[in-house]
Amino acid sequence: MTGAxxxxxxxxPGLNGRSFTAAxxxxxxxKLYWTRKMFPAxxxxxxxxxxxxxxxxxxxxxxxxxIANTPDYQVYAWLxxxxxxxxxxxxxxxQAYHDDMREDLLASLDQADLxxxxxxxxxxxxxxxxxxxxxxxxxxxxxWSDEIAGFVYERGARxxxxxxxxxxxxxxxxLVMAVDxxxxxxxxxxxxxACGFGKSTGPFIERYRDAxxxxxxxxxxxxxxxxxxxxxxxxxxxxxMQGNAFxxxxxxxxxxxxxxxxxxxxxxxxxxxKTIEESARLLRPGGYMAxxxxxxxxDAFTRFIHYGHGRRNxxxxxxxxxxxxxxxxxxxxxxxxxxxxPFAEDDGVLDEGYRPWRFPWTLITGVKAA
Numbered sequence: 343m344t345g346a347x348x349x350x351x352x353x354x355p356g357l358n359g360r361s362f363t364a365a366x367x368x369x370x371x372x373k374l375y376w377t378r379k380m381f382p383a384x385x386x387x388x389x390x391x392x393x394x395x396x397x398x399x400x401x402x403x404x405x406x407x408x409i410a411n412t413p414d415y416q417v418y419a420w421l422x423x424x425x426x427x428x429x430x431x432x433x434x435x436x437q438a439y440h441d442d443m444r445e446d447l448l449a450s451l452d453q454a455d456l457x458x459x460x461x462x463x464x465x466x467x468x469x470x471x472x473x474x475x476x477x478x479x480x481x482x483x484x485x486w487s488d489e490i491a492g493f494v495y496e497r498g499a500r501x502x503x504x505x506x507x508x509x510x511x512x513x514x515x516x517l518v519m520a521v522d523x524x525x526x527x528x529x530x531x532x533x534x535x536a537c538g539f540g541k542s543t544g545p546f547i548e549r550y551r552d553a554x555x556x557x558x559x560x561x562x563x564x565x566x567x568x569x570x571x572x573x574x575x576x577x578x579x580x581x582x583m584q585g586n587a588f589x590x591x592x593x594x595x596x597x598x599x600x601x602x603x604x605x606x607x608x609x610x611x612x613x614x615x616k617t618i619e620e621s622a623r624l625l626r627p628g629g630y631m632a633x634x635x636x637x638x639x640x641d642a643f644t645r646f647i648h649y650g651h652g653r654r655n656x657x658x659x660x661x662x663x664x665x666x667x668x669x670x671x672x673x674x675x676x677x678x679x680x681x682x683x684p685f686a687e688d689d690g691v692l693d694e695g696y697r698p699w700r701f702p703w704t705l706i707t708g709v710k711a712a
Contacts, residue, residue, distance in 0.1 A: 357438060365434030373425050373504045380418050381647075381699035387414050388643055405646035423654040426480045429498065436494045437482045447490050451566045461569035462583045463562055470586070472610055473560060476656050485538070485561050492539045492567035499541060503687060503701070513687045513703075517603065518545040520685070520705060521632050529553055529599035533624060535587035535617065536560075536605035540568025546601070547577050555580045556597075558587045588616040590624065598629040606635040606706075607652075607663045614663060615671060622675040627712040631677065637704035638684050639664055648702055668706060677708030 391408045392399055399405050409415045430436050440447065453461060469486060477484050485495045503513060530553050534543045537557030547555055557580065559565050565582040572580050585591065587605070600621045606614050621631045639645040645664070652660030672680045685703040686692050 354433065354438065354442075357434060357442070362434050362439045365432070366429070366436075369425055369429050370501050370504060372421070373501065376418070376421050376425065377504055377699045378697075380421070382697040384409075384414050384418050385643060385697075387412065392643075399642045401642055402646040402649050405642050409646075419650060419654060422651065426655055429501070430480050430494070431482055436497050440490050440494050440497070444490055447493050451570055453566075453569075456569055456573050457578070459581055460573060461565065462581065463565070464584045465562075467560070467584055467586070469560060470613070472613070472659075476658060478608060478656055480656050485564060489563055491561065492563035492565075495564060496539045496541070496567060499539075514542050514545045514603065516685075516687065517542070517601075517632070517634050517705070518549050521599070521601065521630070522549065524632075524707065525599070525630060529597075529630070531597040532556070532599045532601065533558070533587075533590070533592070533597045535590075535600065535602040535621075536608075537565070537568060537582065539564045540571050540582065542601070542603035543568065543580065543582075544571070544575075547572065547575075547580050551579055553579060553599075556583060556592075557581075558583045558585045558590060560584065560586060588613060588620045590620060592624055594623055595626040595629075597624050598626050600624055600629070600631045601633070603634045604636075606633055606637075607657060607660045610659055611662050611666055614659075614666065618671050618675050622677065622710055625710040627710055629710045631706075631708050631710070633706040634685060635663070635704060635706065636660060636702045637664060637668065637682065637706065638702050644702060647699070672706075672708045676711050678711050679707075679709045681705070681707045 388405065388409050392405075395408070399408060428435060432438075473486070474484065479485075479498065481491070481495060481498065482488075483491065485491050488494070528550055532546055532550060532553050532555045534546060534555065534557040537543045537559050538561070540557060543555065543557040546553075557565070557568060559568075559582075562584050565584050569582045572582070587602070588609075602617070606617065609617065617633075621633075625631060636648065639648055648664065649661045652658060668682055669680055683705055684692055685705040687700070687703050690696060691700055
């Protein structure tokens with residue numbers, strides 16, 4: 343064993359398993375304080391300022407005028423940006439820690455250990471310009487450019503929703519439950535668009551064991567890790583492919599369920615439109631589409647906070663997505679029974695008195711007309 347796997351770091355003797363865990367725990371605790379204490383206090387501050395206005399703020403710009411220059415918001419925003427930066431790129435960050443385990447991590451991805459057909463890579467795939475232009479989530483180099491990016495992304499995703507802690511997987515389980523409740527019968531062919539390292543696909547693999555499931559993502563490091571995880575779980579109903587999900591190359595009407603999780607907000611509007619078009623093309627008549635993303639913003643303050651998060655976390659397409667007419671887009675592509683509804687990633691988060699910060703999770707669903 344080498345590097346951090348054996349407890350030492352060849353590049354930085356101060357970085358080892360213990361110091362990494364301690365530092366990441368500190369960052370997570372800080373993020374929880376930010377989530378549970380600073381955000382509610384900021385909202386209370388805003389409510390006090392808004393109450394003095396003759397006209398209630400109606401837009402993100404109205405909220406910015408009231409609160410953007412206050413110390414409360416500036417400290418809040420600085421911490422949001424830099425806690426994420428430290429998480430990935432600090433001395434005890436995810437990138438440095440995993441980089442020292444590079445040889446062992448890459449060896450664990452040996453494709454010879456995979457069942458035939460479980461993983462298909464496309465070394466000639468051209469990465470879209472928008473995908474390469476930004477280090478999404480402040481992940482150094484994005485989730486595609488480094489061979490170990492899948493491992494770094496997987497570890498980072500564990501604290502995407504900090505209040506859930508080790509229960510973050512519940513988010514994906516809840517999506518499968520919501521889909522299952524909406525379906526009249528079990529799907530036979532499922533397409534998980536932008537599957538990443540397979541976290542979104544896993545619960546579908548477990549729930550629909552008789553289905554043929556395909557996960558596709560642009561990132562070779564991510565689909566390699568997804569396939570490794572599936573093989574270790576002895577899954578036999580999944581294939582992972584490197585590719586562009588909105589230009590999948592599959593035949594028309596190949597699937598009866600198309601899903602994605604946190605995919606739409608990572609693309610410009612033209613590509614979002616292509617994703618909905620591709621969802622409709624791939625579904626059989628009566629097939630079901632379910633995209634879980636960030637969309638429903640019930641008030642001006644929530645909109646202001648969400649747009650700021652997108653800028654601070656290197657997610658520039660969050661705001662354009664929120665401004666789109668998704669219902670109209672789905673209708674134009676032949677979907678019926680359209681629903682765009684708040685999604686509860688945990689118990690109680692949609693209650694009126696819930697105070698901590700959270701993403702505006704939204705489930706966007708529709709049925710392809712017969």
